[in-house]
Amino acid sequence: MSVNLADGVTMRYFDAPAQTPENTVPVLLLHGFGTDFDMNWRATGWTQALESAGLRVIGPDLRGHGASDKPRESDAYLPEHFVADLVAMLDESGVERVDVVGYSMGSRLAWELARSEPDRVGRVVLGGFGPKNAFEGTDLADPGSGDTAFDVVYRTVAALPGNDAAALAACARGQAARPFEPDPPLSGSPVLLVSGERDALARGAAELAERCGGEYVEIPRRDHANAVSSKAFKQAVLDFLTDRGGSSGTPVEPGVVKPV
Amino acid sequence: MAQENITFTLPDLGEGLVEATVLEWQVAVGDVIERNAPLVEVETTKSAVVIPSPQAGRVAELHAEEDQVVPVGEPLVTFTVETSDDAPQAGIVGRVPTEEARPARRVRLKPPTD
Numbered sequence: 363m364s365v366n367l368a369d370g371v372t373m374r375y376f377d378a379p380a381q382t383p384e385n386t387v388p389v390l391l392l393h394g395f396g397t398d399f400d401m402n403w404r405a406t407g408w409t410q411a412l413e414s415a416g417l418r419v420i421g422p423d424l425r426g427h428g429a430s431d432k433p434r435e436s437d438a439y440l441p442e443h444f445v446a447d448l449v450a451m452l453d454e455s456g457v458e459r460v461d462v463v464g465y466s467m468g469s470r471l472a473w474e475l476a477r478s479e480p481d482r483v484g485r486v487v488l489g490g491f492g493p494k495n496a497f498e499g500t501d502l503a504d505p506g507s508g509d510t511a512f513d514v515v516y517r518t519v520a521a522l523p524g525n526d527a528a529a530l531a532a533c534a535r536g537q538a539a540r541p542f543e544p545d546p547p548l549s550g551s552p553v554l555l556v557s558g559e560r561d562a563l564a565r566g567a568a569e570l571a572e573r574c575g576g577e578y579v580e581i582p583r584r585d586h587a588n589a590v591s592s593k594a595f596k597q598a599v600l601d602f603l604t605d606r607g608g609s610s611g612t613p614v615e616p617g618v619v620k621p622v
Numbered sequence: 623m624a625q626e627n628i629t630f631t632l633p634d635l636g637e638g639l640v641e642a643t644v645l646e647w648q649v650a651v652g653d654v655i656e657r658n659a660p661l662v663e664v665e666t667t668k669s670a671v672v673i674p675s676p677q678a679g680r681v682a683e684l685h686a687e688e689d690q691v692v693p694v695g696e697p698l699v700t701f702t703v704e705t706s707d708d709a710p711q712a713g714i715v716g717r718v719p720t721e722e723a724r725p726a727r728r729v730r731l732k733p734p735t736d
Contacts, residue, residue, distance in 0.1 A: 397669070407660050407672030522668065523637065588645060591663050591670040 365454045367425075367447050369438070374429040375399070375422040375451050378413060387484050389603065390448070390460040391421035392468030394490065394590075395537075396519020396530055398428025402465055406591035415600055420460070422451055424468070425533075432529035439536025441474045448475055452482060461603055463487040465590050466515075466563065467496075470542055476551050486551045487599050490558070490586055492566040493544040502535050511562040515586065547573040554602045556595050558584030577602070629685075629700045630676055632664075632692045639666045641693045644686045648672065649699075654680045661699065664692075679703040 364374045376399050380386055389412055393402035399421045403409055412419050423430040425447060426439060433439075448471070452460065461484045464472035469491035476483040499510045506516040516534065520527040553576030557564030563586050571578035579598040581589045589595060632642060642664035649655055649662075661675040679701030686692045 401669055405669065405671040407663070407674075410658075410660070410674070518668070588665045588670040591645070591665075591672055593646060593648060593660075593663070 363455075364430075365447075365451050367450055369443070371425050371431040371433060371438070371447070373422050373425060373431070373447050373451065375420065375455075376409075377420045377455055378409065378418065380413075380416055380418040386417050388418040388420050388457050388460050390452075390462045390472075391419060392448075392462065392464040392471050393421070393424060393427065394464075394466030394468050395515065395533065396427070396522065396525060398423045398524075400428070401522075402468070402590065408463075408596060411596045411600065415604060417603070420451075420455060420457060422447065424471070426526070426529045427533075428524070432526045434526075434528045434532050436532045436535035436539065439533040441471060441537065441540050442478075443536075444471045445474050445478055449479060449482070458482065459484055461485040461487075463489065463599055463603075464491065465489040466491060466586065467537065470496075470537070473542070473548065476548055480550050483551055485554070485603060486548060487554045487556065487602065488567070488570075489556045489595065489599075490561055490564050490589060491555065492557070492564040493542060493570045494563075494565050495538075495541055496563055497534065497538045500534075502531070502538055505531050505534050511586070515563070518587070544570060544573065547575075549575060552576065552602070554579065554598065556581065556589070556598055558586060558589030558592075560585040561589060562586065624705045626703050626705045627682055627700050628677065628679065628703055629697050631695050632698045633673070634694050635664075635666055635671070637668060639668065639694070641691050642666045643691050644688050645670060646688060647684055649675075649681050649684075651681050651684060654678075677701060677703065 363377055364372050366372050391403045393399055403421060409419050424444060426432045459482050462472040462475060469488035472486055472488060476486050497512050500512045501507055506513050506520060519525060520530055553571060553574040555567045555571040556579045557567045558581045568578040581592050581594050584592055635642060645663040645665050647662050648660040655675050657678045658674045660672050663672045681699060682702045683700040685697040685699060692698060
């Protein structure tokens, strides 16, 4: 499915109806920098795990990523444009309210969405994310040229087939133009932070969780690249999302992952 | 009822990747799993993925430990599968000889082009 956005950008997204239609809140999945919905959420087993739990899953290829349009102007990647994209997608899908699960840059955007659209966001999961400036020490005129944690991420994803390195560099600059602001903390939504023990990009995650009155789960022995697929991460999120007084603990048949 | 062991090798993960590191098994020896259920989490130089089970069966042996590097095409897991060759085939009265029930795969032979 796709949605045409205000500034001429077309965004592709995935929307799988719940297997057991109940009053479950859909789960919005926001992928990280340089990946896409399939790589971040499908190949890692997330869509199957959530659908097996009876949840409706929805999620985009964020602008600049996957099968969505990839403008090369930094201004196109300011966080407010991503938020507008997500609101347009939810409107298009007839979804009033979601629980959001983000990873890395997707977590930052989940935060922005919850901040600017509090009525449309229930629970918030921030994976692979901390309050530190992710671009610290990185030369954003030439990302990938240094040895910061972000340079390493950039080099890995810029080489992936289908990615446009120039669009990704523009995306990094657009994100960096609006440094993450942890104040005021998210207080209206239940918040869960999850990250790998060795994730340098998620430093300070436990403190951020505490400031939001939320929980923090650390995945032992995992880093930024491989915490996302871990069973412990999925279990923590499923426990967090399905703890809805009475509806939890219902055994559900294993689901089938549907093609987009 | 007969049993058969089927070994599954690490599939080609694309993009010229030749190996993967086992991060975490999603099953243990003795588990009975469904086809497409999560089998093993592996990491390549590109990404971390969960490989779904190619078939239903009981897990008989895991050929790699966690943190072990497995080359593409090397054994990953062995399943024990029940083969019910005495059971009648669905929709068919009586028994169909096994040779006829399994159509032979047609292979077209072509000379190499170079």
